[in-house]
Amino acid sequence: MALIFIILYTKMERKVRVRFAPSPTGPLHIGGVRTALYNYLFARRNGGDMILRIEDTDSQRFVPGAEDYINEALAWLGIGIDEGVREGGNYGPYKQSERRDIYREHVKMLLDNGKAYYAFDTPEELEAARAATPNFQYDASTRGQMRNSLTLPAEQVEQMIANGEKYVVRFKIEPGRNVEVNDLIRGLVTINSSVLDDKVLYKSADDLPTYHLANIVDDHLMEVSHVIRGEEWLPSAPLHVLLYEAFGWTDTMPQFVHLPLLLKPDGKGKLSKRDGDRLGFPVFPLEWHDPKSGEISSGYRERGYLPEAVVNFLALLGWNPGDDTEIMSMQELIERFSFDHCSRSGAKFDFEKGKWFNHKYLQELADADLAAKFRSVLEARGVDNAAYSDEYVTRAVSMVKSRINFVEDLWEQGKFFFEAPTEYEAKAVKKRWSAETPAILNELVGRLAELPSLASQPAEENIIGWITERGYHMGNVMNAFRLCVVGECKGPHMFDIVELMGLDEISRRVATAIEKIQLPE
Ligand code: GLU
Numbered sequence: 001m002a003l004i005f006i007i008l009y010t011k012m013e014r015k016v017r018v019r020f021a022p023s024p025t026g027p028l029h030i031g032g033v034r035t036a037l038y039n040y041l042f043a044r045r046n047g048g049d050m051i052l053r054i055e056d057t058d059s060q061r062f063v064p065g066a067e068d069y070i071n072e073a074l075a076w077l078g079i080g081i082d083e084g085v086r087e088g089g090n091y092g093p094y095k096q097s098e099r100r101d102i103y104r105e106h107v108k109m110l111l112d113n114g115k116a117y118y119a120f121d122t123p124e125e126l127e128a129a130r131a132a133t134p135n136f137q138y139d140a141s142t143r144g145q146m147r148n149s150l151t152l153p154a155e156q157v158e159q160m161i162a163n164g165e166k167y168v169v170r171f172k173i174e175p176g177r178n179v180e181v182n183d184l185i186r187g188l189v190t191i192n193s194s195v196l197d198d199k200v201l202y203k204s205a206d207d208l209p210t211y212h213l214a215n216i217v218d219d220h221l222m223e224v225s226h227v228i229r230g231e232e233w234l235p236s237a238p239l240h241v242l243l244y245e246a247f248g249w250t251d252t253m254p255q256f257v258h259l260p261l262l263l264k265p266d267g268k269g270k271l272s273k274r275d276g277d278r279l280g281f282p283v284f285p286l287e288w289h290d291p292k293s294g295e296i297s298s299g300y301r302e303r304g305y306l307p308e309a310v311v312n313f314l315a316l317l318g319w320n321p322g323d324d325t326e327i328m329s330m331q332e333l334i335e336r337f338s339f340d341h342c343s344r345s346g347a348k349f350d351f352e353k354g355k356w357f358n359h360k361y362l363q364e365l366a367d368a369d370l371a372a373k374f375r376s377v378l379e380a381r382g383v384d385n386a387a388y389s390d391e392y393v394t395r396a397v398s399m400v401k402s403r404i405n406f407v408e409d410l411w412e413q414g415k416f417f418f419e420a421p422t423e424y425e426a427k428a429v430k431k432r433w434s435a436e437t438p439a440i441l442n443e444l445v446g447r448l449a450e451l452p453s454l455a456s457q458p459a460e461e462n463i464i465g466w467i468t469e470r471g472y473h474m475g476n477v478m479n480a481f482r483l484c485v486v487g488e489c490k491g492p493h494m495f496d497i498v499e500l501m502g503l504d505e506i507s508r509r510v511a512t513a514i515e516k517i518q519l520p521e
Contacts, residue, residue, distance in 0.1 A: 035229055184342075416497075
């Protein structure tokens with residue numbers, strides 16, 4: 001009884017240590033970012049450690065720049081790493097290609113205790129076996145007919161290795177066993193070991209382990225308590241359980257958590273880069289320049305998303321806080337995160353919702369901060385920034401920001417604050433402009449000039465009073481006036497615009513419009 005208690009107690013008390021373990025084979029996909037985020041939230045929630053491990057054992061698929069990209073993306077999003085290649089830590093190296101000795105030693109352990117064996121089959125021999133046997137699988141039913149250390153005499157095996165013949169080491173899977181994977185989201189998943197093949201664990205050709213071996217050896221040595229990763233890795237989990245057993249490490253087996261897939265916004269299936277291209281949204285956190293093809297893929301950062309918005313949006317793709325709260329800062333997410341409210345079924349990638357989050361977070365920014373960001377858009381549009389005070393830009397931003405999803409949208413909504421219109425919305429001209437309009441607008445400008453100030457509210461009252469008094473058509477006058485200043489019949493409150501722009505600019509624009517708008521004969 002006491003012993004059971006101690007075992008349970010130590011299991012429960014195990015320090016939470018999680019790892020994000022990307023392979024540097026290209027830019028980090030947005031699904032990978034979500035995996036990193038959930039690892040981070042879980043670690044922080046439980047006072048644990050977050051490890052970043054670079055799984056670069058597949059030399060064929062290594063892409064230069066991918067590791068830097070991963071670091072930069074996580075830093076941009078505020079996903080902090082406690083241990084890693086850059087951060088250091090007591091369990092390093094954190095890059096698998098620098099851990100060859102460790103893997104060699106562990107492969108040897110499995111060979112020595114009979115859990116693994118050498119296999120010398122050439123690609124041609126494997127091809128022939130596949131051609132001869134439908135659904136061929138290298139396993140208990142076929143390994144007896146193949147060229148491996150279970151079928152060849154020991155001296156010959158030694159000789160072949162000494163001669164430098166290429167070999168792989170395979171895991172010897174015992175058939176007919178029920179393998180249980182306990183998953184925090186999915187519950188108990190049981191599969192029969194007979195469906196598994198004798199996975200390659202190591203290749204002498206490049207002196208590197210395969211993903212499976214390196215992954216579990218590192219999880220064990222790095223004392224990982226929870227393996228939190230995408231659902232696509234669920235099929236590997238039974239093999240990982242068996243590997244833990246083969247090493248005699250069942251007591252420290254991590255808790256598995258397989259996150260739901262991210263699905264296409266429309267229709268069924270996994271979200272892919274093509275969906276992003278087709279529907280016009282990024283599937284990568286940062287812009288990626290492919291070093292081989294030169295192709296550029298767009299990123300959330302360059303598209304004008306705030307990192308806080310991306311984090312909030314991703315957090316809710318597969319998890320909810322238990323109520324309908326949507327806007328949550330990283331700190332709030334940490335406080336509320338748990339796997340109890342993670343869904344099993346895939347999460348539709350609703351990029352319109354992503355825009356909505358960005359909209360919300362932009363509204364939270366102080367007007368002055370938004371204005372500072374808008375300055376670079378103005379610059380890119382050829383506006384002379386020096387001509388406008390911070391106060392002017394800030395007030396302009398405050399008037400139009402409620403309509404934007406991105407900082408860039410401020411231009412579309414507020415460009416008239418910086419550029420006089422050169423064209424006038426034709427439909428509105430037709431509807432609102434008549435032969436009398438120029439005279440009325442000149443009168444309006446004269447009236448504004450007589451006011452002691454252009455403060456929005458009194459100016460409005462005054463002008464409205466005057467229009468009424470004169471019996472002019474309110475809609476026609478005000479819309480014609482707006483056309484002169486804005487170029488179209490939309491935008492913020494007209495008298496707020498007047499107050500900010502000042503009389504000189506307003507009268508210039510009215511004069512220009514009168515000159516330019518030619519009525520049809
Ligand atoms: N290297 C794997 C990947 O690229 C890691 C999977 C895992 O977390 O076990 O996603």
